[in-house]
Amino acid sequence: MLANLETVSSSFDEELMALTRDFIQGPRLHKFTVDEIHVALSQSNLTEIIEDSEGQEQLLASIGIALIIDLFHPLGPGTVAITPAKSHADAQRLLLIISQETYHSFRKALGIEYHWVLQLNSESSPELDELMTKSMYWFHDYDQNPPECSVIEL
């Protein structure tokens, strides 16, 4: 069953997104133009939940993506969209949502190869080093051929 997108968008946690952007975002961030995102959204039928004249951050946040990072250098797996979750249950629910065809075609339109649901631990603040280690195991435990959508637990 497809999740209802209206309900989904209202359940995305703004605070959690800001926290996620804050701990991952460094000087290098993968940027798309607002137009590119609009085109991708319309091609993937995710358009009905967004409003016009918003910045790229708001546009991505409206479909649950906190940020998009590049892990290409020097021989990494590619571009990754990141959706935060604050519990195991939320993470599993979000994994179902981002695995839908609509999200897949949105990523395809922008050339994004992977999508992580980042399950954050409520006890302690997330750290970049931890994400680094977890993403390394994610890549290699799948023999360098990880699935497009995964949950990464911090």
Add this chain to the structure above:
Amino acid sequence: VELKDGLRAELYVKGFAKEARIASDIPHNSEATIQLLDQYNQHNLTWARMYIERRREMERYPQVNDWIDSVIKGQQYLGSADEQFKGTVKDTLLDTAFSTDLIVKLNDNRGEAQVIAIDVTVKEPDQDSKLRKIRGQREDGDASKKFNPNRNYPRLRSMLGIDKHIVLVMDAKQYPSYATLLTELYAVANQPSQTAAVNLSDSQEIDAVQFFAEQRKVEKVDPPDLWLKYSKGLSSHSVQLSTEVTSRAIAGGHSKQEILQMLASDPQYQLFVKKDKGDLTRAQKYASGILDKVVAERGKKNNPDSPQPEQHRKPGRSR
């Protein structure tokens, strides 16, 4: 700016190591360190590099991965890479690709120097996974999986000249005192095992918040910090180094008294003290001599009418 708990704890231990005069380093420069990491710890290095540009300390160095590439491939680097930059990259990679926040050196009971690498953490639940890592196992201890990026940790440790490697666990709010830290590190130096977790999260002796509040007050005038601040990035030695640092400190608006105090941290000053077996006369004369010289030179620069010193040039050398 509010510092993260982990970073604050790390700074506390580094401050302690400096104060206790046990702060040390590996003998390898930045390039040699990167080459060893590439040879023996490649997965950890590769993934550290993927995230290195996101780290705050790299904000000013967007070209960091190009430089690391050139080091690994043994190619000449065409951009600019100064010593400060290289040092920052080395420290960052030792931290992210080799679980080492700082290195100390102290003598064990038999008088033999022990070099100890320290991984500081305020997350007690991470103690076991961090210990497995420095012991050369997967963080999650899952022996059924064939991927293990840490298998060369013990080997690389000895190649880097490190005798012991520990995970130091502290409470984020209550730090162990310097005395406790020193006692524990001597215990590590004397133990036969190469790796250990030292959990000091229950020692609760120093209030972390208060410590850093006081630290901020002291920072403004603390002479050793002034020396570190103004000597950063300089590669000169002895008189030239003293002169350059003093010149920077004057430009930074510090008083003569503060600069003289700062010069007590000058290696040249300390060399005189050591040679003269604690007699400060010659060292102090040296410091005030440097200060007078720099002040006089700055005076001349600001007064172009005053006579310029004679230029010394070797005859017969023209371009």
